[in-house]
Amino acid sequence: MNSILEIRGLVTSFATDGRKDRAVAVNGVDIDIPRGAIVGLVGESGCGKSVTALSTLGLLPENGRVDAGSAMFGGQDLLKLKDHELRRIRGNRISMIFQEPMTSLNPIMTIGRQVSESIMLHGGVDKATARARAIEMLEKVGIPEAKRRYDSYPHELSGGLRQRVLIGMAMVMQPDLLIADEPTTALDVSIEAQILRLMRDLQRESGTSILLITHNLGVVAELCDSVCVMYAGEVVERADVFTLFRGCAHPYTRGLMAALPRMAMKGQRLYNIPGSVPNLWSMPAGCRFSPRCEFAKESCRQEKPALADLGDGHLCRCLFPLDDVPQHEGDNP
Amino acid sequence: MAKYIAKRILSTIPVLLGIILLIFFMLNVIPGDPVTVMMKEHLKEDVIENLRQSMHLDDPFFVRYFHYVSGAVRGDLGMSWKLHRPVTSLIADAFPYTLRLAVCAALFSWIIGIPVGIISAIKKGTLLDHVSMGVSLFGVSMPVFWIALILQNAFMRVLPVSGVDSWKCYILPTIVLGWSTAGRIARLTRSNLLEVMRNDYIRTARSKGLSPAAVIFRHALKNALIPVITVMALQVSSLLSGAVITETVFSIPGIGSLAVTAINNRDMPLLQGTVIFTALIIIAGNLAADLLYTAIDPRIRVD
Numbered sequence: 186m187n188s189i190l191e192i193r194g195l196v197t198s199f200a201t202d203g204r205k206d207r208a209v210a211v212n213g214v215d216i217d218i219p220r221g222a223i224v225g226l227v228g229e230s231g232c233g234k235s236v237t238a239l240s241t242l243g244l245l246p247e248n249g250r251v252d253a254g255s256a257m258f259g260g261q262d263l264l265k266l267k268d269h270e271l272r273r274i275r276g277n278r279i280s281m282i283f284q285e286p287m288t289s290l291n292p293i294m295t296i297g298r299q300v301s302e303s304i305m306l307h308g309g310v311d312k313a314t315a316r317a318r319a320i321e322m323l324e325k326v327g328i329p330e331a332k333r334r335y336d337s338y339p340h341e342l343s344g345g346l347r348q349r350v351l352i353g354m355a356m357v358m359q360p361d362l363l364i365a366d367e368p369t370t371a372l373d374v375s376i377e378a379q380i381l382r383l384m385r386d387l388q389r390e391s392g393t394s395i396l397l398i399t400h401n402l403g404v405v406a407e408l409c410d411s412v413c414v415m416y417a418g419e420v421v422e423r424a425d426v427f428t429l430f431r432g433c434a435h436p437y438t439r440g441l442m443a444a445l446p447r448m449a450m451k452g453q454r455l456y457n458i459p460g461s462v463p464n465l466w467s468m469p470a471g472c473r474f475s476p477r478c479e480f481a482k483e484s485c486r487q488e489k490p491a492l493a494d495l496g497d498g499h500l501c502r503c504l505f506p507l508d509d510v511p512q513h514e515g516d517n518p
Numbered sequence: 519m520a521k522y523i524a525k526r527i528l529s530t531i532p533v534l535l536g537i538i539l540l541i542f543f544m545l546n547v548i549p550g551d552p553v554t555v556m557m558k559e560h561l562k563e564d565v566i567e568n569l570r571q572s573m574h575l576d577d578p579f580f581v582r583y584f585h586y587v588s589g590a591v592r593g594d595l596g597m598s599w600k601l602h603r604p605v606t607s608l609i610a611d612a613f614p615y616t617l618r619l620a621v622c623a624a625l626f627s628w629i630i631g632i633p634v635g636i637i638s639a640i641k642k643g644t645l646l647d648h649v650s651m652g653v654s655l656f657g658v659s660m661p662v663f664w665i666a667l668i669l670q671n672a673f674m675r676v677l678p679v680s681g682v683d684s685w686k687c688y689i690l691p692t693i694v695l696g697w698s699t700a701g702r703i704a705r706l707t708r709s710n711l712l713e714v715m716r717n718d719y720i721r722t723a724r725s726k727g728l729s730p731a732a733v734i735f736r737h738a739l740k741n742a743l744i745p746v747i748t749v750m751a752l753q754v755s756s757l758l759s760g761a762v763i764t765e766t767v768f769s770i771p772g773i774g775s776l777a778v779t780a781i782n783n784r785d786m787p788l789l790q791g792t793v794i795f796t797a798l799i800i801i802a803g804n805l806a807a808d809l810l811y812t813a814i815d816p817r818i819r820v821d
Contacts, residue, residue: 244724246716269729276726283725288718291737293744293816302736303726338816351722 189394192216195254197240208465210236212418223395225409231462233418234398238364243271277307280355284367286347290339296350297335326353345376366398414438417473423500434506436478530801537797596787605791616772620757626696635707654701666694666767680769691768710742748807755803759796
C-alpha cells in the first residue's frame with residue numbers, strides 16, 4: 186500500500202503521581218496516511234489524538250511511554266529509531282504544527298531566526314542563505330512585509346500571523362508529512378478559514394501528506410480525504426470523507442455529526458453526546474462507548490467489538506453498526 | 519531609553535529624602551546621649567552644653583534634617599563624631615574592600631550557582647541533583663556567622679582567617695558570602711529551567727529536530743535565566759552595601775564594619791552616611807536589574 190505513514194497497534198501509556206498502574210491513553214491504534222492525502226483524526230478532547238501524534242515523533246512528555254506498536258515511515262519504524270536518528274526526521278521529513286500559536290513560539294527569539302534555525306539544522310546552509318529562504322517562506326505563508334518581520338518577536342504578531350509562522354516553520358523543509366494538531370482551535374473563525382486555505386494550498390503545491398488532528402468535523406469536511414474517528418484511545422471508525430458523511434456507522438461518529446451546528450437547525454438546542462470520555466483507569470468492560478451510547482444493548486457492555494470492515498475500506502468498531510442514512514444528509518458536502 | 523533612566527534617577531530623590539528622614543527619626547528616638555557616649559561622662563555640664571550646641575544637637579528636628587540634607591546635596595555627609603574625619607572619606611576608604619569582596623562573592627556564586635542549577639535540572643531526580651540541591655539548601659539555610667566560624671576553624675592552618683593583607687584573605691569570606699547566594703541561584707535556575715522546559719515552545723523546538731543540548735541552551739536557558747538575572751542584580755547590590763557579619767567575622771574594614779563601628783560608637787553622622795550609601799547602592803542595583811531585564815526580554819520595553 187502506498188502509505189507515507191502506517192501506524193499499527195500503537196499503545197502509549199503515562200505514569201501518574203500516586204498511582205502504580207499506568208494510564209493507557211492510546212490502546213492499539215492503526216492509522217494509514219496515504220501519500221499526498223489529508224487524513225483527519227477526530228475525537229473529543231482526551232481521546233488520544235495528540236498522544237498518537239506525539240508518540241510517532243518521540244515527543245511524548247517525560248512520563249509518557251510507547252509500550253507497543255510500529256509506525257512505518259519510509260521503510261523505517263519510527264518507534265524503534267534512536268533519538269539522534271529520529272531528530273534527523275523531525276522538522277525535516279515529518280514536521281508538526283501545534284494548537285497554541287500564542288505559546289508555541291519562543292518569546293525571546295525573533296520569528297525569522299526560529300524559521301531559519303530549521304533550515305540551518307537540516308539544510309546544512311549558511312546563515313545568509315537560511316535567512317533568505319526563511320524570508321521567502323514567511324512571504325509564502327502570507328506574512329506581510331516578511332523582510333522586516335523577520336526580526337520581529339512573537340509578541341509583536343497576532344495569533345493568526347503566529348500560526349502562519351509556525352506553518353512556515355513546519356513547511357520550510359518541504360516535509361513528506363505534516364502533523365497538524367488542532368492548528369485552528371485557538372483562532373477565531375475568519376482566521377481559521379484563512380489558515381485552512383493556506384494549509385491546503387501549501388499541500389497542493391508541495392504534495393505533503395497531512396495528518397490533521399481536530400475535534401471539528403466541519404474542518405474535516407472541508408479539507409480531508411479520509412477520516413479516523415478516535416474514542417477513548419481507540420479508533421472507532423475509519424472511512425473516506427464522502428462515505429463517512431454520507432452514512433457513518435458508529436453511534437459516536439453520529440453523535441459528533443449531530444453536535445455540529447447547522448443553518449437548518451436555527452433556534453433549536455444544539456445536540457450533545459451525554460456523559461464524558463471515560464476515566465483512563467476505569468474503562469468500561471465491553472464497548473468503551475456503551476455507557477454513553479443511546480443504542481447500547483446488554484451485549485455491548487459485555488463484549489468488546491473489533492474494528493470490522495463494512496466494505497470499501499469503511500471500518501467500524503461496533504457490534505451493531507448503524508446503517509441508516511442520517512437525517513441531515515442534505516447539509517453535507 | 520535615556521529618558522527612562524533620567525526619570526528613574528529623578529524618582530530616587532524622594533526615596534532618598536524619605537530614607538534620610540526615617541534614619542534621622544530613628545536615631546533621634548533611640549536612647550543614649552551621643553555627647554556623653556563620646557566623652558565617657560567625664561565632662562562638666564557647661565562643656566557638654568557647648569558641645570551639644572556646636573553639634574547642633576539642640577536644634578529642632580526639622581532644622582537638623584534640613585541642614586543635613588543641604589549638606590548631603592553638596593556631597594558633605596558631615597564629620598564622624600568619633601573618628602573626626604569626614605564621613606564621605608571614611609566611606610571612600612572602606613568601599614574598595616567591600617567592592618572586592620562583593621565582586622569575588624558574586625562571581626563565585628554565578629560560576630557555581632548557574633551550572634549547578636542547569637545540571638540539577640537536566641539530571642532531575644538523580645543522586646547528583648539531590649546532593650547539589652542539598653548543598654545549596656545548606657548554604658541558603660545556615661547562618662552566615664556559623665558557616666564563617668566553621669570554615670575559619672577548618673582552614674585556619676592553610677588560609678588566613680582575618681585581615682586584608684593578601685588576596686588569600688578573601689578566599690574564605692568569598693565562600694561564606696557566595697555559598698548562600700550560589701545556593702539561591704542554583705535552586706532558582708533549576709526550578710525555572712524545569713518550568714520553562716514544560717512550555718509549548720520547547721516542544722516546538724524539539725519537533726524541529728534540535729538536539730537536547732540545542733533545546734536547552736538556545737531555547738530554554740535564556741528564558742529560564744530572566745528571573746535569575748533580577749535576583750543576581752539585587753544580590754550584587756546587597757553585597758555591595760556591605761556584608762556586616764562576614765566583614766566583622768573576618769575583620770575586613772569595609773562598609774559593613776564601618777556601620778558596626780558607627781553603631782557601637784553612637785556615631786550618628788557615620789551611621790547616617792552608611793545607611794544612605796547603602797540605599798543608593800540598592801536603588802542603583804534595582805535600576806540595573808530593570809535595565810538588564812529590558813535588554814534580555816524583548817517583551818519588556820521601557821518607553
